[in-house]
């Protein structure tokens with residue numbers, strides 16, 4: 001059978017207007033970047049270095065990193081790069097953590113993203129899976145017990161800044177209080193902020209998770225809240241940690257500070273455009289809109305008695321698992337009896353009404 005590329009185009013076009021359960025903003029248009037598709041653009045190497053391969057977009061990549069570093073309240077001593085997604089950012093953070101504390105123990109929760117599980121195996125890092133609370137946050141008491149048991153070892157903590165399924169935000173102040181209580185001075189905090197790293201900076205009163213709160217590294221997605229046609233993300237870390245990795249591999253004659261060798265040079269251009277076109281005010285408006293629509297969704301679900309709840313500062317609405325046809329139609333993620341609707345910028349009132357209308361059909365059937 002020969003695959004039909006035009007049929008594929010039509011199918012994707014149709015299905016991309018029905019994404020309610022995956023954290024990808026579909027509101028974007030980067031078609032004016034087509035002209036770059038005729039060149040072999042490659043951002044190989046450290047974006048901050050001089051590079052012999054001239055067909056790169058490193059200066060745009062650096063500006064993107066600087067914009068995010070400011071947003072995440074870096075004191076200026078940072079380093080970062082545009083990754084191929086959230087997983088690569090997490091991997092870089094964990095790699096640095098292992099180089100800093102080779103005999104450290106990784107603390108992650110039951111609700112930590114599956115990428116971290118894979119990464120600790122790949123990097124052969126000893127790890128402990130801490131219990132999660134009902135709402136998806138890390139269980140601070142269990143964390144306290146685990147730290148107490150291993151207080152002679154450095155602690156590498158993965159803080160979930162928005163868990164995938166429940167949008168729960170681990171409280172860094174509480175995590176730091178536990179470390180302090182047990183006098184753990186050898187510590188490293190990596191924030192997995194794939195989705196909420198682009199939301200919480202625009203929310204007054206949200207839990208702190210940035211460099212001013214003493215984190216060591218953070219991974220944020222580019223294709224999630226911002227929206228991109230190609231997966232991308234970024235990782236930013238305390239510069240002193242990166243210096244360690246840098247010197248250890250300098251023998252190859254270049255600063256091979258990134259995980260991938262050849263890297264995407266198109267996504268930094270798109271991210272650069274997105275952040276400059278919208279600016280902080282634009283993202284602020286988008287975040288406000290998402291919270292307004294989250295409230296609207298909760299109201300509509302209550303009207304039809306569909307069981308649902310949402311964490312504080314979250315736009316991930318956890319709902320009782322709908323039947324298969326609804327899950328498929330709206331591309332909702334599922335876990336056991338639960339599913340979720342993630343209110344991204346493209347999930348507007350009319351889309352919410354359409355989803356709720358489908359749920360109502362089922363509710364009436366019961």
Ligand SMILES: *Cc1c(COP(=O)(O)O)cnc(C)c1O
Nearest residue numbers: 085086087113162164192194195
């Ligand atoms: C999406 C997500 C990731 C992984 O990102 P990819 O771009 O799919 O690699 C990691 N952590 C969290 C919390 C996520 O939501």
